[in-house]
Amino acid sequence: MSKKVTGNAFDAKIFKRLMGFAARYKWQFIVSTISAILMSIVSVAKPILLQKIVMIYFENKDKEGLLNYSLLMILFLLAEVILQFLFIYIVNWMGQHIIKDIRIQLQKHMLQFKMSYFDNSSVGKLVTRLVSDTETIAQFFGQGLFMIISDLLKMFVVAIVMLWMNWKLAFIAFIILPILIYATKLFQIAIKSAFQEVRIQVANLNGFVQERVTGMNIVQLFNREKIEYENFIKINNKHKKAHVRTVWYYSIFFPIAEILSSIAVGLLVWYGSLDIVNEGITDAGQIIAFIMMSQMLFRPLRQIADKFNTLQMGMVAGDRVFEVLDTHSQIDKTGKVEAKDFKGNIAFKNVHFSYIEGEEVLKGISFNVNAGETVAIVGATGAGKSTIINLINRFYEINEGEICVDNQNIKQYTLKSLRKKIAVVLQDVFLFSDSIFNNIILSNETITLDEVKNAAKEIGIHEFIMSLPNNYHYNVKERGAMLSSGQRQLIAFLRAYVSKPSILILDEATSSIDSYSEKLIQQATDKITRHQTSIIIAHRLTTVKKADKIIVMDKGRIVEQGSHLELLHKNGYYKNLYDMQFASEVA
Template identity: 65%
Template sequence: MAKVTGKVFDVSLFKRLLFYTNPYKLTLYFVAIAAILLSVFAIARPILLKITVDDYILTKDKHGLLIYVLFMLGFLILEVIFQFLFVFYANWLGQSIIKDIRQKLFNHMLNFKMAYYDKSSVGRLVTRAVSDIETIASIFSQGLFVIIADLLKMLVVMGVMLWMSWKLSLIVFAILPLIIYATRVFQKAMKSAFEEVRAQISNLNSFVQERVTGMKIVQLFSREETEYKNFKSINEKHKQGWLKTVWYNSIFFPIPELANAVAVGLVVWYGGLMAATSDTVDVGEILAFIMMIGMLFRPLRQIADKFNTLQMGMVAAGRVFSILDTESKIEDDGKLSSIDIKGNITFKDVHFSYVEDEEVLHGISFEVKQGQTVAIVGATGAGKSTIINLLNRFYEIDSGTIYIDDINIEEVKLAALRAKIAVVLQDVFMFADTILNNITLENPAITRETVIKAAKQIGVHDFIMSLPNNYDYNVKERGGMLSSGQRQLISFLRAYVTNPRILILDEATSSVDSYSEQLIQNATDTITKGRTSIVIAHRLATIKKADTIIVMDAGNIVEQGSHTELLQIEKGYYRNLYEVQFIQQETA
């Protein structure tokens, strides 16, 4: 999160925000001009009021009175028109800027390493991309330009006051330092308060997102009461954060109103005495001063209020820019943007660690020939899934080299590399969309006809046609309308339609029923035919059919060979694994 810098206004951060106004310079200039004109139109009313009272009401000039009333009406109409244009285009500018920032942020997040997401809360990232960015818009729509307009209005009002009567002006100005000092203290207090508010909002979003996502676990283990208590605690902190801002507002906002009342009273008292005893002050001036005092003091309160908005937007901007400044992406410096591979894979002395100095792969080396099916087995944490993560370059290796057809994968553009590799995971993620879109992922190169043909080839067409709206069936969030076996079948089809040269199956049949397993096994036989395949599985049938089995333990390859060859190793790791686990499956 952004840190409290102690500054009421972070100029460097604001300059960075202004960079995003470059495509909208004309709108920016118009809003600035409208702010200037609004101050002119506003001050015209008290001046016209003074002239109307002194020159036409007191002299009973009906014709002149009508003319000046029409003048006042005209300036009022102009003020309303420009106020509308000012508000509309200031908001339009704010929304346009955050649209650009949000797009840049999302694109930046799309290219983060998987390691970044391993350590980051989804709820916090969602808060940054949605709530925080929306708050940035208020800098332009409710903060910056409103403050500028109010400051201009105050400067013009002070000039007109001095022009009319310097004595009455000094009475009003004598009260200003009190309000300015109170405003300054208020702004500093609110800066810290809003930091806390944004932090609590982020915590709340993160907590709710995780519990809603994991609601099944919460209910399975009867954690409802515990999680409710935890939520109450976080919600209370969120409330206290907001109450701190309410407390500061409650203290500050009566001060300008009190100052306004005192200033009006003093002007009426002193101006009335001068009007009654001499001709140095006119009645029209007193009325104009009463109107201008409100125009001078009210913006001070509004400026403080809008400064709160500005500060909250700046805090949000700091948090968003902290993500934009995060360098956590795989270097995509490869020069090969298109490759026609056969499917040979070579790992050569590959070392890797998720956490520095905690190596999980200890210099592994192996080869997979074109068209071969290789199974990787081993206990949980042995490094099986890490291998496929490295092949797809989701993580950077510490040392060593990975080749595809004698080409170092670091020499290939990420998009080109991953276009040749398809992965079917155990935990299938599906979007809240139709089955067709979940298969094609809206790739225009993959037509409905292609999908249907592929579905028939791997034996899942009948299953899809049995669903309401078949290929247009909406699976809802995370594919909740389908069973785990059905989601697996969709993931197989998703991989198959991309026509990959290398196929990876990461424990894709470990949690499905026997009927779905048979369908998946048939699908596996179809989609692995003629392709280089890496299979991470516990199912005996898949492993026995593999050309080569790589046995891993604690980040090392301890055995390698065919099913028959590995069973012949006395006291071998694979043989022991087979006897303990696989024989149980055969006799089950």
């Protein structure tokens, strides 16, 4: 349920945590505070000097004094400009540095999350937290908090000076303040509600457009252009109405604020003139000074609703970011053993695992893979084959049992060294928007271009890469969109090959490629698996037949183990799979 919109902008806990990030910039904070104080003093000096100038000109006709005060006025104006520049620059500089620190901490924290966190979290949500929400926090500092403090400080100093100069005129000006404050409060509540609706509609519009652009082939294939166009018009119209609502509130509030400000000026002129006629304490200079100071008093109040809205959005953004930072979903990293060179003995001992509590995917499986063996894992979809791969890499923590490599529990190895010795080629290949070379080495500077070329020649894909513009420096664009699925698979295999792993894992690596690409992959597989431990999840007969051992899984359990011929003679589960999936491939 949505919370009632009250206009409250302050949350002490979130504020304290946000200010904790500002603590390391204490000198910038001190300078900005001093600048704000001096700016308040300098700005209020202008109407006082103007009063003096008016009195000197009208009463004494002192041209020299007029010149001196005018020059002094110019100096104060210059000082105000410099202080304002210093203040705005420093607070925005702080805001950008603070969000840089928050983004770094947030990204570092997210990089350590278990895969289960990403399984249950929206990518768009995490991107928003890392990019948009942190930018809103920058505005919290640059356009919200410090600006509000500066404005309030200036209003306080102005009010004190007004009371000191002429308390009666000050009282006249203050009469309008409660009305303006109340109008500002109402506007603040209304505009917050309107902005919340705007953010909802922006999210809906972005989500709709992103989905339709990504799935444009489906839209066109099923002739949904007209339907999606009409749906877009409806969503876009809601987006427009939400923005028009904010425009409506602004168009009401600012004229009202201007009218109230003008009434205050009118009352000041009326009462001040009356007091001059009656030979009271008021003079012409004071009237002019009070007109200036009333604007300095009312103008920040008119704009403060916007700044409080920025403050509110910063608090909300901070809450969202801290929600991610407070999430504890990291893999245990207590392991101290460095995985240098694995022999490749792998043992699963009564391993139980579930992605969702109470729904086991692996139900007490046990098997051994000897060093240098090539083991194939087969079974129907959902049998738990890919889960085994995820657990060896410690993407998830097991519920019960033990997984060992070279007779050492994998929890005892440092996570970085463990994963460095295991190379995985997945069915769904992910390539970054970068060159082929960078997608292969993944910032591993120890791998040279010559090594990559030699490896590509061994696999047989060197000619394919050289045929591309800029060959190894060809940019494959987002997710490797410039390459076919078979070509992406070859690049992924080359990436695993050049890393020289101790354990190689192929997860359906040949399921979505053409026969020619499969042949190249098979050649490379024969080379790379010759003297090291390999685990292959595959449906292709050629790969399974050559495996030293085949593990057959069904519904999270191992139902059969043995070589290809041994399992065929058992006339069991594997034989049925073979008859259904592989028999047609036998020559």
